[in-house]
Amino acid sequence: MELIATAALQPGMEVAEDAVDYKGNLLVKKGTTLDKLTIQKLLISPIKCIQIKEAEDYVPTYFEKIKVSKTFQQFESVYHANFTAYKVALDSFILKKVPPNNNDLLQIVENIFTPFERSRITILDMLAVLKITDSDLLYAHGLNVALICKYTGKWFSLDDEELKTLILCGFYYDIGKHKLPREIIFKPGKLTSEELALMRTHPVHSYNLIQNLSIDINIKLAALMHHERCDGNGYPQKLSADRINRFAKIISIIDAYEAMTSYRAYRDPLCPFKVIEIFEKDGLERYDVAYYLTFLERMVEEYIGKEVMLNDGTECSIVLINKQDLSRPMVRAGNDYIDLSREKNRYIEKLI
Numbered sequence: 001m002e003l004i005a006t007a008a009l010q011p012g013m014e015v016a017e018d019a020v021d022y023k024g025n026l027l028v029k030k031g032t033t034l035d036k037l038t039i040q041k042l043l044i045s046p047i048k049c050i051q052i053k054e055a056e057d058y059v060p061t062y063f064e065k066i067k068v069s070k071t072f073q074q075f076e077s078v079y080h081a082n083f084t085a086y087k088v089a090l091d092s093f094i095l096k097k098v099p100p101n102n103n104d105l106l107q108i109v110e111n112i113f114t115p116f117e118r119s120r121i122t123i124l125d126m127l128a129v130l131k132i133t134d135s136d137l138l139y140a141h142g143l144n145v146a147l148i149c150k151y152t153g154k155w156f157s158l159d160d161e162e163l164k165t166l167i168l169c170g171f172y173y174d175i176g177k178h179k180l181p182r183e184i185i186f187k188p189g190k191l192t193s194e195e196l197a198l199m200r201t202h203p204v205h206s207y208n209l210i211q212n213l214s215i216d217i218n219i220k221l222a223a224l225m226h227h228e229r230c231d232g233n234g235y236p237q238k239l240s241a242d243r244i245n246r247f248a249k250i251i252s253i254i255d256a257y258e259a260m261t262s263y264r265a266y267r268d269p270l271c272p273f274k275v276i277e278i279f280e281k282d283g284l285e286r287y288d289v290a291y292y293l294t295f296l297e298r299m300v301e302e303y304i305g306k307e308v309m310l311n312d313g314t315e316c317s318i319v320l321i322n323k324q325d326l327s328r329p330m331v332r333a334g335n336d337y338i339d340l341s342r343e344k345n346r347y348i349e350k351l352i
């Protein structure tokens with residue numbers, strides 16, 4: 001909804017909240033569609049503005065509301081304006097070996113991030129509904145991860161220089177995928193063992209592409225090690241936890257998050273609580289425990305106060321995190337509090 005001056009009201013607008021005067025007298029009820037007479041009445045009343053419904057108030061789900069919001073439309077335009085410069089820099093590097101200017105890459109992130117840093121809709125949620133054409137998906141992947149690094153980097157207590165390093169890790173870590181056939185990278189079904197073996201070469205391709213650039217060594221190691229896992233079952237070297245670079249450990253978590261939440265033409269964005277549930281299922285051994293728990297806890301905190309629908313249709317709001325069961329917070333439906341960690345047959349189906 002949007003606060004509109006009574007002088008700017010137009011017939012056909014719908015009132016989003018009861019409009020009352022200073023004594024509490026109801027002037028126009030929520031849900032009223034304004035006509036000329038009602039507008040005249042409001043113009044001579046003591047109130048100067050009222051809440052009017054916007055396009056986003058007419059659509060049913062959280063992500064659909066984001067798609068039609070003015071904030072997202074502005075974000076989309078800023079993103080695409082900067083995407084072209086980023087794509088040109090990446091193509092020049094991959095095809096002509098022209099080293100990217102890291103300050104330019106960081107500036108692209110700033111250009112997209114800064115205008116929306118304090119917006120009501122987070123960049124994480126806007127990236128989840130941002131439509132990318134198939135031909136740009138691989139390029140967008142690096143930019144989007146760099147943006148997620150910028151947003152979440154502060155959660156890991158990184159200083160300013162380390163945060164810049166993490167953002168650059170986002171740009172470079174998967175760059176080796178550009179060396180592989182697109183049919184394999186975007187194959188919708190299961191990969192054959194030969195295809196999987198080829199796919200698993202991409203961290204080495206990434207490392208080889210960037211090894212001679214004058215960039216922080218952590219960026220190179222994050223590219224090489226981002227598919228290593230703390231349980232020793234990663235690739236390409238099956239490194240144990242103590243040998244995996246710390247930036248690679250953070251990037252591996254953000255990479256998995258981006259894969260689950262990025263835009264897909266064939267499905268709606270996954271509910272963030274479903275994403276957290278998937279992480280919780282088998283993440284504890286695979287990822288660095290401290291980074292992993294920090295990431296999930298902070299991710300859940302992003303949604304405190306949000307309205308959700310449970311699988312039985314109950315509409316409620318999230319009030320409290322359960323640290324032992326992060327995908328199952330405490331929710332409130334009217335005057336009832338529901339602890340989802342104790343009611344295992346109920347779960348959050350979607351944000352509304």
Ligand SMILES: [Fe+2]
Pocket residue numbers: 173174202203226227255
């Ligand atoms: Fe990768």
